[in-house]
Amino acid sequence: MSIESEPGHGNSPAAWTAVMIMLLAFAIGTLAFWLNISWLVFASVGLLIVGALTGVVLARLGYGVGGDKLTPTTHA
Numbered sequence: 001m002s003i004e005s006e007p008g009h010g011n012s013p014a015a016w017t018a019v020m021i022m023l024l025a026f027a028i029g030t031l032a033f034w035l036n037i038s039w040l041v042f043a044s045v046g047l048l049i050v051g052a053l054t055g056v057v058l059a060r061l062g063y064g065v066g067g068d069k070l071t072p073t074t075h076a
Helices: 013-034 038-063
Strands: none
Touching: 013 038
16 A cells, blocks of 8 residues: 555544543543443533544644644654
8 A cells, every 4th residue: 555545544633632532531431330420421421522523623624634734744
């Protein structure tokens, strides 16, 4: 596979930010579910949605794969 056809596989600030927020939401939601704190479980679902929306917004602002504000790096 040539480098020109490499899609990036989410290696962008937008993807990393979205994934970190969503991982935090899953961790909080899991702990809240285990401790039987239902309002925090639902709040973590909201944070999960915020994480997904953050990724979309950052990608549209140019921080996604192929975005104009992303400086591509070459990997060996």
